[in-house]
Amino acid sequence: MSVTAAKGFTASGIAAGIKESGNPDLALVVNTGPRPAAAGVFTSNRVKAAPVLWSEQVVRGGRVSAVILNSGGANACTGPAGFQDTHATAEKTAEVLGHNAGEIAVASTGLIGVRLPMDKLLPGIDQAAAQLSAHGGEKAAIAIKTTDTVHKTAVVEGDGWVVGGMAKGAGMLAPGLATMLVVLTTDADLEAGPLDAALREATRLTFDRVDSDGCMSTNDTVLLLASGASGITPGQEVFAEAVRAVCADLARQLIGDAEGASKDIRIEVVNAASEDDAVEVGRSIARNNLLKCAIHGEDPNWGRVLSAIGTTKAAFEPDELNVAINGVWVCKKGSVGEDRDLVDMRYREVVITADLAAGSDSAVIWANDLTADYVHENSAYSS
Amino acid sequence: MSVTAAKGFTASGIAAGIKESGNPDLALVVNTGPRPAAAGVFTSNRVKAAPVLWSEQVVRGGRVSAVILNSGGANACTGPAGFQDTHATAEKTAEVLGHNAGEIAVASTGLIGVRLPMDKLLPGIDQAAAQLSAHGGEKAAIAIKTTDTVHKTAVVEGDGWVVGGMAKGAGMLAPGLATMLVVLTTDADLEAGPLDAALREATRLTFDRVDSDGCMSTNDTVLLLASGASGITPGQEVFAEAVRAVCADLARQLIGDAEGASKDIRIEVVNAASEDDAVEVGRSIARNNLLKCAIHGEDPNWGRVLSAIGTTKAAFEPDELNVAINGVWVCKKGSVGEDRDLVDMRYREVVITADLAAGSDSAVIWANDLTADYVHENSAYSS
Structure with missing residues (x-):
């Protein structure tokens, strides 16, 4: 059920041709409201990928209308041109969805030091938008896989509200955060502040304590999006516990699928x-x-x-x-x-x-x- | 030429039966003077093997008459009984050589958490003492090997004096120090103070900057013994440079023989x-x-x-x-x-x-x- 378990979200996952294999490589998650809010936690690596630099700014505003995620390329260490690619990706997504680019988070994963094939990525956004669905969470989770052998999703149900999420990550798994892209969604009606508090505490105790190979990524991104669609505002403690449970579930799945591991x-x-x-x-x-x-x-x-x-x-x-x-x-x-x-x-x-x-x-x-x-x-x- | 390149030293290496393979496993290096002095640098790991705890005390006195080294067992994490084994090893060596046990350094390498077979080690000391020779450096270097595929020695000649040495180490190679046993000898006529200064600077720039696998040993020991047999007291700078050159040579050999490495x-x-x-x-x-x-x-x-x-x-x-x-x-x-x-x-x-x-x-x-x-x-x- 992934990111579409909560009401107020649609998602999709498609093959845009970024990966040479032809496997799915582009995911879109859209917050349809009615009261969108968001929080994010990013890599502590000082060498940050362009999408991390971009999305940190977006999240600072407390509002994320959509997240566009690609596998097949990290867009890290690509200089000003790479940052421009991320910007263009957000602009294109905003245009297709009728939103402001300043509310579009971008996440990328794959090889460092290689430019993204924008001639494939940008048309892919049209395709991804066309396939948005309230049941698209699974496909989105599949499209962000890199060396993952399985896609990872988790859902915890509250009293009339839900927290769900998807994650990818199999190598470069180490604290600060573990190397991963994670998108969590909830239909709880919460402002950015409480979302941020719940997310920081949860990542500190879960993803931050996964250390598969001691290597820290340039692209780590964990986003928590709230739609408010349930109309319910849960207590902070019970909500934080649900976020922590989803993060712990996903973190355990990351370790279980780490590259080459047998234990x-x-x-x-x-x-x-x-x-x-x-x-x-x-x-x-x-x-x-x-x-x-x-x-x-x-x-x-x-x-x-x-x-x-x-x-x-x-x-x-x-x-x-x-x-x-x-x-x-x-x-x-x-x-x-x-x-x-x-x-x-x-x-x-x-x-x-x-x-x-x-x-x-x-x-x-x-x-x-x-x-x-x-x-x-x-x-x-x-x- | 190893530890017997410098005048005033004898050495031997024998098979005492500590290793099940029957390979050489016990080395003895004796400083025959006339003016013995010594310095030492040890692992910065807080879990220190019994021989490290012992030898730190011995070196503090500035005088080391002999070093007894075994492969086939690290004698680390063996508790008070393990420390007693090290003490008995020093006592036996002192007795055989007619020295004070407080001047006998002990070094061990091998598996952590296993007691040494003292019934084999102690008789081995008699045998090692019987085979002491001014040409025994090579045999001593061979006897301290564990997973090393080759033995490591180096010599630098000064103006009428020499610095030589032997090293072992192939795994658990990381700073503070790299995991190794090293014995350096010189016939320069120097007190413990100058020896210590030269040794600390040399290890800081050589062994401390070897990081084969990020793992730090419980047994690292680097000893520098001076006999004074050349009758020459070189300037501190030229002597320190010679010590550094021998250490750099040995450190490079350690990296070149690291476990499983291809680069x-x-x-x-x-x-x-x-x-x-x-x-x-x-x-x-x-x-x-x-x-x-x-x-x-x-x-x-x-x-x-x-x-x-x-x-x-x-x-x-x-x-x-x-x-x-x-x-x-x-x-x-x-x-x-x-x-x-x-x-x-x-x-x-x-x-x-x-x-x-x-x-x-x-x-x-x-x-x-x-x-x-x-x-x-x-x-x-x-x-």
């Missing part, structure tokens, strides 16, 4: 002196290539976990650290614990618990293993 | 606002898995370089960045530059030049590509 690793850091400490330790573990290889080999190599923890500034004493892999405490008080042969690592999900014994805060970071397939997928051709 | 990547960051900025950017590029995969695939994917630079706090403007790969400026002013098809990446060494256009400082970081062989070597068995 999804849930890293739970517990008894930290602060949440920041827990996140720092979780990310250090998540990014340790040697550990990621060991997990791939179903080897409960806890020494690599301790080695990763040791590189952080978090509060802990080395001889108080405890580590469990899939529930077996293989490291106790910084030394050998339970028999590592007791660890069963046959399943796709692997849980690493790092007990810092330094406080009562915690965090969960999701990561993937490192595989020959990941190397192949990212070395055999440009992406 | 050695020299990352030159130029025109940075500060040396710290240059190092931060170089490390970010060095650790980008997507870029490392691209280099493996001989794909001059400069977008991944910009994406890595963008995650740093270094001073730069995105639209002023220039990137060359093997001398071809594929990215100019943050956008598409020269034709990427001009880049020839057939050779093992690949040079990435990142021009931050923000100042006049620079740094060089060495890294490796990411390959299926690296994944295999680090997932197929515990190491």
Whole structure:
């Protein structure tokens, strides 16, 4: 149901010819109101793609009438000409829909450093507009895929209102945000302020804690659009919880479809002196290539976990650290614990618990293993 | 010639049976004086192996009479019992050589979280002592290998004095220090202070800038032993330059033999606002898995370089960045530059030049590509 689960939205997804494969590559999501509002969160990478620079400005106004998204090209590191391409894309979308270009968000994903084929993209916008439908959410989700093997959607229902969304992302998955395009929609009747608060909190706890390969994209974009079509204004807490649930669902789907991965690793850091400490330790573990290889080999190599923890500034004493892999405490008080042969690592999900014994805060970071397939997928051709 | 190139040193390397393979696994280096002095630099990982904790104390005294090194086990995360094993190793070495245990440095490398087989190691010390020779440097260098495919030695001759050394390291290679054991020797007549100054400056510019896989060891140890046997006290500058040259040579050999690597990547960051900025950017590029995969695939994917630079706090403007790969400026002013098809990446060494256009400082970081062989070597068995 994706972005059209909520009332007040239409969407479409078509093949404009941007991708040489002929696969769908252009998605359009339109907010039909009656009371449109929006919030957005973007990559923290200082090298930002043209559509990110554009959409940051659009979202600042608190109103997004439509989002036009393309796969097949990131339009990043393309200079002033690339920014002009994004501008032209927004102008064309505005013209076709009868809106102001200043309310059209643009998102792109694909190879960095290549101009978009505007001779294909612009006519594609006419086609996408012609196919807009209140049931088009699925097709839109399919059209934003790059190396994703499946399209990702999620929906949470409130009391008379709905939050739904779609996401793409399979590589360059790391905090700040994970590399992805995400569009969330709701028919709740909310202003930009409450939308922004709910979205920031949700991304901080979900997409920002997905660290598949430590690489941060130039194009990350997460948009939340409200139509007001339900006529209901939910309480902030219940609404924020729904947004968080949709984001968590989509984030889990991203990890589950990460490039070349054979394992999804849930890293739970517990008894930290602060949440920041827990996140720092979780990310250090998540990014340790040697550990990621060991997990791939179903080897409960806890020494690599301790080695990763040791590189952080978090509060802990080395001889108080405890580590469990899939529930077996293989490291106790910084030394050998339970028999590592007791660890069963046959399943796709692997849980690493790092007990810092330094406080009562915690965090969960999701990561993937490192595989020959990941190397192949990212070395055999440009992406 | 290794650690016995300098006068006043003997060494040996033997198979004590610590490694199941039966390969050499125990090395002994003895300073025969007449004026022994020493300095050391150790891992900055907060989870430190027992031999690191021990040797840090020994080096603090400014005198190291001998170094006993084993491969086949890191003796890290082994608790108080593991520390006792290191202590016993130093005691036994001291007893055999007729020295004080407080002057015996110990270094270990291998799997984390496993106790050493002391019933094999201790008798091995007798055997190693019996085979000490002024020509034993080569054998010592061989005995400290783990996944190294070749042993690494280097020698620089001064005016009547010599600096020589041996190194091991192939995985867990990352700053602070790179993962390695290194023993350097000189017959120059110098006190601990000048030795320490020369060693710190040399490691900062060489081993600390080797970042094969972003993983930091629990066992890194670099020792510099002076015998005074040449009777010559060289000027600090010329001596420091010799130490730096030996370290640079060994560091280059470590990168050239890194686990599973098919490319050695020299990352030159130029025109940075500060040396710290240059190092931060170089490390970010060095650790980008997507870029490392691209280099493996001989794909001059400069977008991944910009994406890595963008995650740093270094001073730069995105639209002023220039990137060359093997001398071809594929990215100019943050956008598409020269034709990427001009880049020839057939050779093992690949040079990435990142021009931050923000100042006049620079740094060089060495890294490796990411390959299926690296994944295999680090997932197929515990190491």
